Amino acid sequence: MIRVLHIFHNMKNGGVERYVMNLYRHIDREKVQFDFLMSESNDGWFGEEIKLLGGRIYHVCSLTINPIKHCQEVTKIVRENNYNIVHRHTGNAIAFLDIRAAKKGGAKVCILHSHNPQAGKPVIHYISKVLFSTDCIRFACSKESAEFLFGKREDYQIRKNAINIDDFIFSKDKRETLRCGLNIDNKLVIGHIGRFERQKNHKMLVDIFNEIHKRVQDSVLVCIGDGELFDEIKNYCSKLGLEESVLMLGSRNDVNEIINVFDVFLFPSIYEGFGITLIENQANGLKCFASKDKVPIDANIANNVIYISLEEPAVKWSEKILETSLNRDFDAIQLIRKKGYDIKDEAKRMQNYYLQVEKEENNAN
Numbered sequence: 001m002i003r004v005l006h007i008f009h010n011m012k013n014g015g016v017e018r019y020v021m022n023l024y025r026h027i028d029r030e031k032v033q034f035d036f037l038m039s040e041s042n043d044g045w046f047g048e049e050i051k052l053l054g055g056r057i058y059h060v061c062s063l064t065i066n067p068i069k070h071c072q073e074v075t076k077i078v079r080e081n082n083y084n085i086v087h088r089h090t091g092n093a094i095a096f097l098d099i100r101a102a103k104k105g106g107a108k109v110c111i112l113h114s115h116n117p118q119a120g121k122p123v124i125h126y127i128s129k130v131l132f133s134t135d136c137i138r139f140a141c142s143k144e145s146a147e148f149l150f151g152k153r154e155d156y157q158i159r160k161n162a163i164n165i166d167d168f169i170f171s172k173d174k175r176e177t178l179r180c181g182l183n184i185d186n187k188l189v190i191g192h193i194g195r196f197e198r199q200k201n202h203k204m205l206v207d208i209f210n211e212i213h214k215r216v217q218d219s220v221l222v223c224i225g226d227g228e229l230f231d232e233i234k235n236y237c238s239k240l241g242l243e244e245s246v247l248m249l250g251s252r253n254d255v256n257e258i259i260n261v262f263d264v265f266l267f268p269s270i271y272e273g274f275g276i277t278l279i280e281n282q283a284n285g286l287k288c289f290a291s292k293d294k295v296p297i298d299a300n301i302a303n304n305v306i307y308i309s310l311e312e313p314a315v316k317w318s319e320k321i322l323e324t325s326l327n328r329d330f331d332a333i334q335l336i337r338k339k340g341y342d343i344k345d346e347a348k349r350m351q352n353y354y355l356q357v358e359k360e361e362n363n364a365n
Contacts, residue, residue: 035081086109096133142296191281265287
C-alpha cells in the first residue's frame with residue numbers, strides 16, 4: 001500500500017473537498033491510502049470519516065500567516081513519514097510553496113491541482129506565481145483553471161470532477177417526504193448549493209429570487225451551505241421581506257437528498273473552476289442557470305445548463321427562468337455517466353495513476 005498526502009487549507013464541506021472524499025471512498029484502500037494535511041487546527045467536516053477510512057490528519061500553521069514556519073512543518077511531516085507522493089489542491093499560486101517544501105522533505109511526485117480560475121487573494125497569487133513557481137505535475141479541473149495557475153503551457157492534465165452518480169438519481173418518494181418536512185409542498189423551489197462567500201454571489205442570488213417571488217408568490221429559495229457571509233445574507237433576506245420564503249439550511253451531509261426538492265438550480269457565481277454541484281443537479285434531472293463566462297461551459301455535461309451574463313439585471317434572470325420548461329430530464333444521468341463523470345471510474349483512473357508514478361519512481365531508483 002502507498003500513502004498519498006493531500007494538502008488543503010481546510011476540509012470544509014465544499015465541492016473540491018467532496019470530490020476528493022469521493023475519490024477516497026472509492027479507491028482500493030488496500031493499494032492506496034489518503035492522508036490529509038491542513039492549515040486549520042480542527043479536523044474539518046470530514047475529519048471523523050477520514051480516520052474511520054484509515055487516513056491520518058496533520059495540522060500545520062497557516063501558509064499566509066507564517067509561510068516560513070508552515071513550510072518547515074510541511075517538510076518535516078513529509079520527511080518523517082516518508083511520503084513519496086504529495087497532492088496539493090489549490091486556487092492560488094502560493095501553493096507552489098507547499099510543493100517546494102514537499103520536495104525538500106523528499107517527495108518525488110508532487111502534484112499541484114488547480115481548482116479555480118480566480119484567486120481569493122489576487123495580489124498574493126500573482127506575486128507567488130512569479131517568485132515561487134516550480135517544476136511539478138500539473139492537474140486542473142478545467143482549461144480556465146489550468147491557465148490561471150500554470151499560464152499558457154500545455155503540460156497539464158484535466159482531471160474530471162466526477163460524482164457518485166447513483167447518489168443523485170431522482171427520487172419521487174424523497175421529494176415528497178422532504179418537501180413535507182420543510183413545509184414547501186406545492187411550491188416552486190429554487191435551489192442553491194454553495195459556501196456563503198463572495199465567489200458564490202448570494203446577494204445576486206437573493207435578488208433573482210426576489211424577482212421570481214414577485215411573480216410567483218408560492219415560491220421558496222432553498223440554500224445549502226455555510227460561511228462568513230451567512231448572517232449578512234440572512235439579514236438581507238429580512239430586509240427584502242423574504243425571511244419566510246428563503247430557507248437557509250446550512251451545511252448538510254444529505255445534499256444528494258435535498259436536491260430532490262428543487263425545481264430548478266440557480267448558480268450565479270462570480271467565478272468557478274468547474275462547478276461540481278452543477279453535475280450533481282444535472283444528474284438529478286434539473287435545469288440549471290449559471291453565470292455566462294464565469295462558470296466553465298465544460299460543466300454543461302448533460303446540456304441542461306443555461307448561461308446568463310451577470311451583467312443582466314436580476315429581473316432578466318427571473319424572466320428567463322420562468323419562461324423555461326423546468327421539467328426534469330431523466331435521461332441526463334446516462335449522458336453524465338457516458339462522458340466519464342462517474343466517481344467509480346475516475347477513482348480507478350486516479351488510483352492507477354498513483355500506482356504507476358510510484359512504480360516509475362521505484363524503478364528509477
